[in-house]
Amino acid sequence: MRNALTGMFGIDSPLVGFNRSPGVVAEVTKAGGMGVLAATGYTPEELDAQLTWIEQQVGGRPFGVDVLVPSKTATGDPADYIASLRAQIPDEHRRFVDELLAKYDIPPVPDPELGSERFAASVGPEIVEPLLDVAFSHRISLMANALGPPPPGMLERGRRDGIPIAALVGTPEHAARQLDLGVDLLVAQGTEAGGHTGTIATTVLVPEVVEAAGDVPVLAAGGIASGRQMAAALALGAAGVWCGSVWLSSHEDITSPAVKAKFLGATSSDTVRSPARTGKPARQLRSAWHDEWAGPASPGALPMPLQPMLVTEAWRRIDRAAEQGHAGARELESFFIGQVVGSFAQLRPAAEITREMIDDCREVLRGLGGLAD
Amino acid sequence: MRNALTGMFGIDSPLVGFNRSPGVVAEVTKAGGMGVLAATGYTPEELDAQLTWIEQQVGGRPFGVDVLVPSKTATGDPADYIASLRAQIPDEHRRFVDELLAKYDIPPVPDPELGSERFAASVGPEIVEPLLDVAFSHRISLMANALGPPPPGMLERGRRDGIPIAALVGTPEHAARQLDLGVDLLVAQGTEAGGHTGTIATTVLVPEVVEAAGDVPVLAAGGIASGRQMAAALALGAAGVWCGSVWLSSHEDITSPAVKAKFLGATSSDTVRSPARTGKPARQLRSAWHDEWAGPASPGALPMPLQPMLVTEAWRRIDRAAEQGHAGARELESFFIGQVVGSFAQLRPAAEITREMIDDCREVLRGLGGLAD
Incomplete structure (x- = not known):
């Protein structure tokens, strides 16, 4: 399945696996897709260790990192950020x-x-920069931001290092804003997705974002956990799929x-x-x-x-x-x-899930080609 | 595009168009799909006139009728139904x-x-039977029920006259119940659809219903207004599509x-x-x-x-x-x-919408077949 996405990253199949478990990320990459690690919730030291481990597993194959940097949050006092939020x-x-x-x-x-301090810090200004420093110091092939526009400096760093920057969007209006900022890849995520998500369903959102995106590749997210659903995403015009929930059914998660x-x-x-x-x-x-x-x-x-x-x-x-x-x-x-x-x-096993999705997708695509005649 | 659905109804393409406007129903049928008239809101006399007109337009090509017979409603006194509800x-x-x-x-x-009386009556017990009488007296190819299990007698009448009975479902559990009752066709409708609808999105619901349905064909509904979306529905395992909202952008609606x-x-x-x-x-x-x-x-x-x-x-x-x-x-x-x-x-024009969806779908299917190699 060669297309714009597989060419962009040098992967066998247009399947991206998003998860917070390094084991899942490595297995998806090794099975012919591309794993993306959710960095939020890790300290910079932990993230550094996770990415080093992934690099050791994948033998030069590509993987990515995703950070959660919401553009709008409650604001705190930089001098004592956590205490000012707690108040x-x-x-x-x-x-x-x-x-x-x-x-x-x-x-x-x-x-x-312990937990509350850490999460608050992980979306606050102090920790985002160190997380990005760690991520960009590794051999990553993609940097994604899960909420809102990329934080300051992310796009510039991506340009400098030749690393594509992706953004998740839930409406065509969000997509237009991200395209104006110059992101390299859009993830159009439907309401059926897990985690932070909008109200528009994947069937409706993906074609709208594809139309807005022009030459920028679009990944479909939300409702995709099988080869049939992967084929449907490609039918909607996506260059590939961004799967999150399905890995929660893997041993490695x-x-x-x-x-x-x-x-x-x-x-x-x-x-x-x-x-x-x-x-x-x-x-x-x-x-x-x-x-x-x-x-x-x-x-x-x-x-x-x-x-x-x-x-x-x-x-x-x-x-x-x-x-x-x-x-x-x-x-x-x-x-x-x-x-x-x-x-x-x-x-x-995450590798079995990945391979089955890809194989089933290919079989569905062949069948659909026959139906056209 | 020949498959189980086109064979079942003798239509060119697996596209069903659901609408309350006789003009839309006739145009969809004439353009190679199958129109289905929403009968709710019409008196038996009006429905009779509409179906007669459609028959005159379509020259022997197939069309269907859909009634709205909710299984659970407030109950009234049969002796004075409307007054007892009003109270x-x-x-x-x-x-x-x-x-x-x-x-x-x-x-x-x-x-x-005027309006309130009529609508109340149209979902009450007095008018459903006369509406079914009218529908079955015409040369219909499909009878569908939009809410819950088919009303008593509908399946028997369908069997007697050789007319397939369809039911709309919004969950796999609804589908299992309808299959137990013996319906001939399921419409799996995702949350993105217009009108009465559930919470599960089309990408997730359609494969679940297809798996439950075995040999019974499944139409995908919700989020389908283009050839790309029609191709995605076929990728999800549907035998065809049931489109409703798209006709609201037609002249004939x-x-x-x-x-x-x-x-x-x-x-x-x-x-x-x-x-x-x-x-x-x-x-x-x-x-x-x-x-x-x-x-x-x-x-x-x-x-x-x-x-x-x-x-x-x-x-x-x-x-x-x-x-x-x-x-x-x-x-x-x-x-x-x-x-x-x-x-x-x-x-x-509804005919233009129909033809464009079918042509675009065929083109997308061809492209997907090429991607498999």
Whole structure:
């Protein structure tokens, strides 16, 4: 399957695999696609170690890095960024989270502040530059930004090092803005995708973005976890696919077994697009957590990064208790996932998923060619 | 493009066009697809006249009829059905509608009760049987039901007359139920579709329904208004496409010019899935109407058919005033439409839309076949 995308990166098949697990990234790349590591949540030192490990695995084949740099967030005092953000969280919201955890009888964790500090920092100004420094010091083939326009300097660095810059978009208007800025690749992500996502479905969004993009290649994202869906994306005019959720059904993915078990039992109706975890609408497995935040007692989600600061400790408590079989925690347990979760039948090696998608896609394309006559 | 669907109906191309305008139905059939008339909203006499006219136009080519028979609605007293339903509408809801119309300064219509009575009757038990009688008395090739399981007797009548029965589904679970009942054709409709629709996107839903359906052909609906999108539906495993929204951009469609003008100016972000018009979630052009019903003063939508009974007169007033250029009415003006509304550039003949979709689809399929090598 040779096209503009495979030529751009020197890959066998137009499939990009986005995941936070270095093992998934390496396996997708080795199987003929291109893995992209989600860097958010890692310290610069951790990211450096992960990218070094990936380089050792892939033997010169290409991989990429994705950072989450939202353009609009609550603003803090640069002199004491985390403390100034923490002061913006209303008592009402803290009380709601405390009462929610008490209602479901979730036990505490020994180091409660660790997670919330880290996440807040990871989207704040102090850590983005060091993360980019680390990423650009490695032999990466793609740098992507998951939310809004690329942060200052990213496009210039990409130009300097000859590394294409990609941006995720959820509307044709976002696409036009990114094209004006000069991005090299667009990821048109439909509402059915996991994580931060808009309201327009992949079938509608992809052709709109392709039309706006001219010669800039477009990857389709959202609802793509099989060869059929990959072929459909190519039919819509995409140069390739950007798959995220499907890797949550792989052995190599680092998501906890309790979450993966919930995914395996879920249907395509079991997701919800909610701001209750990050402060921006993101698709997740629907759980009691989302129902409580949508209920009459809810104070409503705070903007990013205040909501993650507020709830990250709660999620560490929920994840740990769920892993130990705690009933209330299992009711609340959730993670980011798209509507394709309904197709998860078992956990499999990431390389097998990659190869099956590519082989099935090729077979579907052949059949479609025959139907034209 | 010969496949299971074209063989089933003896049509040139696997494209079904669903619309309430007899002119659209006839043109789609004549251009090589198959038109399906939405019968809801017509009296039996009107339906009889429409089907007779279509038969005269299509010269023996196939067409179908679709009825809207919801399985769950508010129940009325059979002895005085409409009056018993009317008594169930709370004063609070009547007041909300009156105040909404006053706020936007919408003038009255001379015959206020006409529309509401008719719609309530059209989904009630008295009129469904006569509508089916009329439909089955014509030379139809397909009978479809748009909401829930087919009403009693529809499958038996289809068997007797050799007419395939189709059902629209929005989840794999709905599909399994319909297959158990013995329907001959499934329409898997994604959330991006106009009108009554679920939450699962077409990319995810269609492969799930295809897998559940075995030998029963599946049409993809939702997000399909171009040859690229038609090819994507075939890639997903559909035997063909069921297009609804795209005809709202045709000359033959009977929707008022004021609504069509709003459609031409809309983007794919401008729709909303809301129960505020029919009592069940239906995708429509988002307007001040939906914002008011979602606002803090809203009493919430009533179940079907109480909500249409409550609001049909209001909509007749809004439609009439909007047609006369009334500013408030234009703010409220809306109709059922899918996310493909963003692709409407101009009004065109339905035959031209049909032929272009088919030709473009064939070209895309040829290109995809070449990509496989």
